[in-house]
Amino acid sequence: MKVLVTGGAGFIGSHLCERLLRSGSEVICLDNFNDSYTPSVKRKNLDCCVRCSHFRLVKGDILDPEVTDAVMEQEAPETIVHLAALAGVRGSVLDPLSYVDTDVKGTVAMLECCRKYGVKKFIFASSSSVYGNSGTPFMEENTPPVQVSPYAAAKYSGELFCRTYSHLYGLPVVCLRFFTVYGPRQRPDMAVHTFTRAIVEGSEIKIFGDGSSTRDYTYADDVIDGIMSSIDLPCSYETINLGNSVTTSILELVGILESKLGKKAKLSFLPAQPGDVPATCADITKARALLGYDPKVPLEEGIERFVEWYLKRVAG
Numbered sequence: 001m002k003v004l005v006t007g008g009a010g011f012i013g014s015h016l017c018e019r020l021l022r023s024g025s026e027v028i029c030l031d032n033f034n035d036s037y038t039p040s041v042k043r044k045n046l047d048c049c050v051r052c053s054h055f056r057l058v059k060g061d062i063l064d065p066e067v068t069d070a071v072m073e074q075e076a077p078e079t080i081v082h083l084a085a086l087a088g089v090r091g092s093v094l095d096p097l098s099y100v101d102t103d104v105k106g107t108v109a110m111l112e113c114c115r116k117y118g119v120k121k122f123i124f125a126s127s128s129s130v131y132g133n134s135g136t137p138f139m140e141e142n143t144p145p146v147q148v149s150p151y152a153a154a155k156y157s158g159e160l161f162c163r164t165y166s167h168l169y170g171l172p173v174v175c176l177r178f179f180t181v182y183g184p185r186q187r188p189d190m191a192v193h194t195f196t197r198a199i200v201e202g203s204e205i206k207i208f209g210d211g212s213s214t215r216d217y218t219y220a221d222d223v224i225d226g227i228m229s230s231i232d233l234p235c236s237y238e239t240i241n242l243g244n245s246v247t248t249s250i251l252e253l254v255g256i257l258e259s260k261l262g263k264k265a266k267l268s269f270l271p272a273q274p275g276d277v278p279a280t281c282a283d284i285t286k287a288r289a290l291l292g293y294d295p296k297v298p299l300e301e302g303i304e305r306f307v308e309w310y311l312k313r314v315a316g
């Protein structure tokens with residue numbers, strides 16, 4: 001199978017490229033290596049992949065039709081896993097228009113590629129943030145979403161376009177709502193990574209709110225299992241949560257990191273940030289039923305693996 005992975009040099013994308021290559025697929029990674037974080041880190045993410053003869057790396061933008069037409073004509077992928085995006089809530093509050101460009105227009109541009117070039121399956125990286133302040137303890141796919149950030153609104157718009165393309169053009173689509181993914185190579189702006197860095201360097205961890213807000217932390221390998229099963233899922237259109245279905249507060253997360261790093265954290269408490277949601281927790285009944293999804297890595301173990309990677313690769 002030939003798979004185009006947009007955003008393949010990023011955190012989740014690079015893990016997916018590796019897994020696809022191991023499964024015998026041909027992989028084309030399209031990434032513009034933007035400066036959302038250090039581009040050389042993204043290059044390094046692909047260290048394992050670039051050695052493989054089934055791997056092709058295209059540096060280019062999903063919004064540039066010359067690039068995407070050339071990739072589609074030359075490579076004719078059967079499946080597109082669309083991960084390229086500006087990710088994260090806080091940046092979107094500061095610069096909503098960029099998120100509309102990349103996350104909405106970029107998604108429609110990739111859907112257009114599917115329509116024009118007869119792609120057989122489109123997997124879209126959506127987010128738990130689409131649920132926003134839905135007020136339910138477990139977020140189930142039918143929970144009415146209440147987006148509270150431009151990032152969430154952009155991801156939800158992406159889902160709507162996916163559904164429209166599936167309906168109009170018969171494109172099989174799976175929208176996957178990821179819940180706070182962590183693991184080696186995690187984006188440096190995310191909590192597990194920033195907290196680890198702060199504890200190691202002895203600097204302050206900024207906690208927005210009182211530390212009681214909770215997240216459903218999902219280990220990268222488990223999310224990759226879910227993506228791989230989605231590629232094989234016969235369907236017309238599905239929206240599926242990929243989470244761990246366990247909630248952990250920010251202060252509990254800090255406690256786990258302290259114990260794995262053997263060092264106390266310095267905390268400073270700041271007002272809650274606009275756009276943040278108080279809690280996320282995935283109902284994964286649908287993922288279990290349709291994908292055979294069964295998250296295997298508990299938070300303590302996943303954090304241990306992250307810390308091991310961080311100390312080896314980042315702190316030197």
Ligand code: NAD
Pocket residue numbers: 006007008009010011012013030031032033034036042060061062063082083084085086087088102106125126127128177178179180181182187
């Ligand atoms: P990431 O920033 O590490 O990866 C995204 C990649 O997309 C980057 O390498 C970036 O260079 C590339 N990119 C951005 N704009 C592009 C463009 N215009 N053209 C080509 N490439 C472009 O982020 P990630 O954490 O790996 O997230 C991957 C996807 O999963 C994103 O769509 C994100 O919104 C979604 N998601 C992630 C999480 C999470 O916890 N990490 C949670 C929910 C959803």
